[in-house]
Amino acid sequence: MTDLLNRPGDGASDDAEGLAVEPITQWDLFIARLRRHRLAMISSIFLFVVIIISFVVGPLLKCDKGATECEFPQLWDHTQGLKDDDDRLLVNIAPRGSIPFGTDELGRDVLTRVVRGGQASLTVGIVTGLLVASLGTVVGALAGYYPGVVDQALMRFTDLILGLPLLPVAIVVGRLLPELTFLPDWMQSGPWGIAFLLGFLLWGSLARIVRAEFLSLREKEFVEAARAAGASDRRIIFRHILPNAMSPIIVQTTLIIGAAIIIEAALSFLGFGVRPPTPTWGGMAASGAGVAVRGFWWELVFSASALVMTVLAVNFIGDGLRDALDPTQTIERK
């Protein structure tokens, strides 16, 4: 029992008895809640591994020698088909030993292309996410902070963007991208062009969320107090309000990353995404689907699995972040 009259020096130990309360910071709570979200933790580790393999390990494992001399886990050139000793292409080889994922209809190693495809898909996801986060936040913040003309103009523009039919516009612009010669090369083909395109199409929903947050936060007393202390508008927007609106921004951005990866896959599947021979998961699924009807299932299965697992992981992380960033949640789940 706790001795309420416990006086120092009367023999009772100071630390074992008596009430003590340690302060817990918001950050501690956030980490604790996130760690309890098992799916989000596993997903984070998975996504981390995928990123490392796609961007670091894959390129390092490159093998310049012929098909017979390279051994797993070394990776071949993702543009060249494998040939046997008689210089014939090894097309549609089923998974085996040194070719664990098999080859596609042009004889290219599927594992190599899944790894390289991860680079394209993740680049699109991350670059689109960053673009959406910055565009949506700036537009939403200005609209929410400055009522009247600024708000009206920005929100009507947002409505316009949200009103665009996503796939048709993406298909048309994606088709036109390689012909827009005024753009730099890296924008015309490859994942960056698609990422920018998707970034400009997807920021609308985040802008609305940020605006709503700003509308309620700008009325808070601490904002009034900051203004009374002589803070400028810019300081109030970015230093005082924005950090309080971070959680919906982070959560929405993760969801956008997942959506962008899927939309890129859809575009590539339809042939309007990243140009061949650069592999993407969506493009591989498309060509894999073509040969899968003849029984060569591996290209479709491995590329689609990589896509689905990555998007799932991103969405689980978003889920975990939403729970962890919600201050009304207690530390316990369920």
Next chain:
Amino acid sequence: MRAVDGVSFDMMAGERRGVVGESGSGKSVTAMSIMRLIEPPAGEIVTGTIEFQGQNLLALPEDDMQDVRGGRIAMIFQDPMTSLNPVYTVGDQLIETIMLHQHVSKHDARRIAADALGDVQIPEPMARLDDYPHQFSGGMRQRVMIAMGLSCNPDLLIADEPTTALDVTTQAQIMDLMLKLAEDRGTAVMLITHDLGVVAGFCDTIQVMYAGGIVEYGNATDLFGNPQHPYTWGLLGSMTRLDESHTERLHSVRGAPPSLINPPLGCRFNPRCDFVQDICHDSYPALRESGRESQIAACHLATELDLNTIDVTGVVGS
């Protein structure tokens, strides 16, 4: 609608002014106007001048006004639980204010911040700088707000109901602290409150506001001892007093404050006044000297009525 109309007053350096009135009487709007914190679409200052140390604040560009806010005029708000930004430490927020107004290094600003916390009697100020607002109690947070307000040695401190959200013992401590700090530094304080007890112990002068205008002004002793306006008298009569027995119901000013969208003609207090006469419906009374030397009141009857001789119970019954 005009939330504040025709309010005009002067404050001396170092003066402690109490601004008293019901909710919606225009106390806060007056204070916010001085700070130029009224912005469309919430509202607009349509006419008038606000002169501070010889400068018309209404003519100042926004940049210069930002230097005035927090630097020369500081403000403390009602609810200390929400006036601090929850995502920054108390130190961050103090240092931010100090560095906005004083040209000092971050290191010096931190030292000034710690001194400011020490001045408001927060123990271990250097360590508490790194705590977040939620780690402070309500009274402690209001101390932090006072520290923040006074950290740049303003000439005028506007305190908008600084103790309303606090419990009674904390209220007393905070008021004592503000009194001591204001006296030590010679800071003028404009104390906005509806708590007459708080005003009595703190202020040199009092202005009573009603429906967007000043109805009575005077120094504290004169106004309390000899209220000239029936509204002031009603407010004083509605206070509980420890030195009297409570056999009767407390006096209350009947009715509710008028809508400012469609204010009553003549004196705005006429629907609630117990001494209303024909003239009260016809013309708005101007502020004029009445009662003791320091006092002015906006009542047609101010000089004729001697409110102190009227039997309170008789009025309550009516």
